[in-house]
Amino acid sequence: MARRAARSATASTAAVPVPDAATAADLGARLLAWYDRDRRDLPWRPKPGETPDPYAVWLSEIMLQQTTVAAVKPYYARFLERWPTVAALAAAEDDAVMTAWAGLGYYARARNLLKCARVVAGDLGGRFPSTEEGLRALPGVGAYTAAAIACICFGCRAVVVDGNVERVMARLFAVEAPLPGAKPILRTLADALTPTARCGDHAQAVMDLGATLCTPRSPACGLCPWMDACQGRRAGLAEHLPMKTPKAERPTRRAVMFWIQRKDGALLLRQRPASGLLGGMMELPSSPWEAVPMPDPAEAVTQDAPLPFQTWRPLPGLVTHTFSHFHLELTIVMARVGANPRARGVWVPLDRLEEHALPTVMRKAIHHALTKGF
DNA sequence: AAGCCGTGGGC
């Protein structure tokens, strides 16, 4: 029974013919010709003939996980200038790295970045592993990143599959099975197209194709080196691929957030727990973030404030923010406390907030308070 | 193994 089910799953895979070696070689040659002609100039991409610095490539690949090139560029420049080598980064203070990462999101990446730098600079003597398997064992380095570094920096033949590659393969071979279920099929197709020579350039070329021409919406098929071979385009499906299984709705969580100022004007911040949402980042204290109606400010002041205070007022309006899996609405309560309050956290003068690892949602809350509260 | 984990930009 189970065997029969597996067989039928395989049958749907078999409906997508894997290209033969000659076809793959032809497609690969046309792709590299296009890449060599229209190569994008990216800060982490070595010029033709230059030897890539594994540290720089690794840093860029971590930053680029689920993050756009435009968002990464300024962070990448600041990191590379401040910590030019893996040894320098390994020696950095945790807080300095989290502060420098603030605003880029997915903060586990920053924690793993530091862990990884310390493994490489310490146990590995300052050198990144030169194999896919060795790289894959590093914190924050998964299948994609290991393959990318291995082929870009060390010339390994590695199958690089990211969102771009999946989209390009789905269109080129008209794969109508929806993601994420179609991942194995798309990987098989990417593998069939992956050459041994210039494997790193090939990988970057497919990703560039996805980023610049074979875009999620309104692909520029007329400029594509694979236009005539693209089965998705031939079927009039290109723009609709890859299909995706619908994802769950995002609930809205709500909370009352406390802007608490000491007599000298300093603001109370706290550090969040090391793991989980915004792990290790700084926050304004608040009631729990729950998918319930907005709490009554007076009740929140009584139940959830990190220290007692008499003088307070709720600010008009809401601070809204959307995370990967929920929306957040915040009511800000402004309060004043005495000169020597006792509370867990750090008291920060308003002109030194930028020295702390404040994620975007907290910057929004601070901006709202400074705008509406004064 | 499906859910968790940020943010900004484009349409």
Add this chain to the structure above:
DNA sequence: TGCCCAAGGCT
């Protein structure tokens, strides 16, 4: 405006 998406990894 609200929704989709981006060079994924971890648990």
